[in-house]
Amino acid sequence: MTTTLYQRLGGAKGIAAIVDDVMTAHLNNPAVKARFENIEDMDHAKKMACDFFCAGTGGPETYTGKDMLTAHKGMNISEQEYLAVMDDTVAAMEKNGVNEDAKNDVIATLYSLKDQIIRV
Amino acid sequence: MTTTLYQRLGGAKGIAAIVDDVMTAHLNNPAVKARFENIEDMDHAKKMACDFFCAGTGGPETYTGKDMLTAHKGMNISEQEYLAVMDDTVAAMEKNGVNEDAKNDVIATLYSLKDQIIRV
Amino acid sequence: MTTTLYQRLGGAKGIAAIVDDVMTAHLNNPAVKARFENIEDMDHAKKMACDFFCAGTGGPETYTGKDMLTAHKGMNISEQEYLAVMDDTVAAMEKNGVNEDAKNDVIATLYSLKDQIIRV
Amino acid sequence: MTTTLYQRLGGAKGIAAIVDDVMTAHLNNPAVKARFENIEDMDHAKKMACDFFCAGTGGPETYTGKDMLTAHKGMNISEQEYLAVMDDTVAAMEKNGVNEDAKNDVIATLYSLKDQIIRV
Numbered sequence: 001m002t003t004t005l006y007q008r009l010g011g012a013k014g015i016a017a018i019v020d021d022v023m024t025a026h027l028n029n030p031a032v033k034a035r036f037e038n039i040e041d042m043d044h045a046k047k048m049a050c051d052f053f054c055a056g057t058g059g060p061e062t063y064t065g066k067d068m069l070t071a072h073k074g075m076n077i078s079e080q081e082y083l084a085v086m087d088d089t090v091a092a093m094e095k096n097g098v099n100e101d102a103k104n105d106v107i108a109t110l111y112s113l114k115d116q117i118i119r120v
Numbered sequence: 121m122t123t124t125l126y127q128r129l130g131g132a133k134g135i136a137a138i139v140d141d142v143m144t145a146h147l148n149n150p151a152v153k154a155r156f157e158n159i160e161d162m163d164h165a166k167k168m169a170c171d172f173f174c175a176g177t178g179g180p181e182t183y184t185g186k187d188m189l190t191a192h193k194g195m196n197i198s199e200q201e202y203l204a205v206m207d208d209t210v211a212a213m214e215k216n217g218v219n220e221d222a223k224n225d226v227i228a229t230l231y232s233l234k235d236q237i238i239r240v
Numbered sequence: 241m242t243t244t245l246y247q248r249l250g251g252a253k254g255i256a257a258i259v260d261d262v263m264t265a266h267l268n269n270p271a272v273k274a275r276f277e278n279i280e281d282m283d284h285a286k287k288m289a290c291d292f293f294c295a296g297t298g299g300p301e302t303y304t305g306k307d308m309l310t311a312h313k314g315m316n317i318s319e320q321e322y323l324a325v326m327d328d329t330v331a332a333m334e335k336n337g338v339n340e341d342a343k344n345d346v347i348a349t350l351y352s353l354k355d356q357i358i359r360v
Numbered sequence: 361m362t363t364t365l366y367q368r369l370g371g372a373k374g375i376a377a378i379v380d381d382v383m384t385a386h387l388n389n390p391a392v393k394a395r396f397e398n399i400e401d402m403d404h405a406k407k408m409a410c411d412f413f414c415a416g417t418g419g420p421e422t423y424t425g426k427d428m429l430t431a432h433k434g435m436n437i438s439e440q441e442y443l444a445v446m447d448d449t450v451a452a453m454e455k456n457g458v459n460e461d462a463k464n465d466v467i468a469t470l471y472s473l474k475d476q477i478i479r480v
Contacts, residue, residue, distance in 0.1 A: 076155045228464035228468060318440065
């Protein structure tokens with residue numbers, strides 16, 4: 001039986017810890033902090049990020065938020081911002097002990113979403 | 121008696137024509153079109169831009185919109201976007217026959233507002 | 241016996257075909273064409289790219305060029321340029337029939353080199 | 361008799377002081393330091409910058425360097441880098457007591473050179 005990426009990331013609990021660290025990092029990253037400081041309901045934003053991550057990696061959770069294109073529409077996100085988010089995510093995975101293979105799968109997945117995020 | 125920049129830009133009518141051309145250009149400029157396509161009430165946005173421009177150049181109009189910092193808060197505007205707006209504004213002034221001196225005054229004014237616009 | 245990434249990319253011949261397509265794409269990509277048009281000896285640049293790629297993916301070739309940090313020193317490469325190179329590389333792999341897994345390994349590898357490339 | 365911009369910037373001596381401060385600032389500005397750290401002959405770079413500035417503002421000096429387009433060819437300079445140079449220049453003028461009008465003339469001039477600098 002194959003292990004899902006969800007399991008390799010530590011399931012819902014592991015993913016929640018990663019998302020927490022990512023959001024903290026974003027609030028301190030000059031490339032994106034202006035966006036994230038402006039979020040009114042951070043708990044909701046974190047829940048959406050967790051659900052998206054969980055559902056997209058093979059977990060039983062359901063993501064009820066907007067699709068990626070709609071979620072980023074009109075924000076005119078730059079390559080610099082996109083990579084800042086990638087970097088903070090990779091650092092959070094490393095901090096939480098995610099192994100190399102799982103990390104690379106997440107990197108490739110985030111890369112595959114790029115055109116639904118940048119300048120849409 | 122000195123001529124105001126407002127007068128040199130053609131007053132409210134001249135400024136409205138410039139703002140019209142600027143907005144059309146933004147909607148066709150890959151660097152910023154995602155932001156401007158997303159504006160729900162374009163007539164209101166144009167009126168705000170006209171009032172801001174008029175009031176700031178010595179006209180009798182009153183600007184009732186947000187100050188620049190508040191208006192751009194959380195948008196995380198990049199240098200590329202800022203210069204795209206500058207370029208479209210300069211092109212619109214040239215199209216509308218604004219002379220070199222008035223054009224340069226607008227450029228310097230837009231430059232002076234930069235830190236209330238980029239990544240705030 | 242495990243297959244190397246080198247083999248999965250089609251060995252030296254497969255990698256040379258990818259590098260050829262990447263360079264052609266760069267010369268047509270507005271984000272980086274100014275850099276690549278300026279290369280005086282394109283054959284040498286391609287050979288270096290092939291050797292680097294081959295040696296780094298498990299091939300028998302030797303890379304005799306500069307390390308990545310030295311190679312990019314002083315160029316002040318931006319996130320936009322870095323992602324343009326990534327995009328052209330991914331598109332070239334897809335054009336040359338590289339499978340998903342190998343493609344993702346290359347993406348993760350290019351990502352791991354990012355801090356030796358951007359703004360160094 | 362009209363005063364030239366050259367005179368309003370303090371002539372060759374005033375301009376040399378500004379260029380000195382600009383170069384020091386560039387070496388400390390994360391957006392461009394990688395480019396300027398890489399300059400082998402900084403004295404020559406400063407002399408070229410002074411001559412360009414002097415000749416372009418109405419001084420008797422001759423600029424023997426490359427035209428702006430040729431000088432920046434292949435560097436793929438970004439909007440972020442261009443504005444960093446503008447900012448450091450404006451700050452150096454302010455530090456050296458250049459008045460508002462002269463400062464704005466320099467800003468407009470640097471803006472007019474933009475398309476010979478960015479991504480050429």
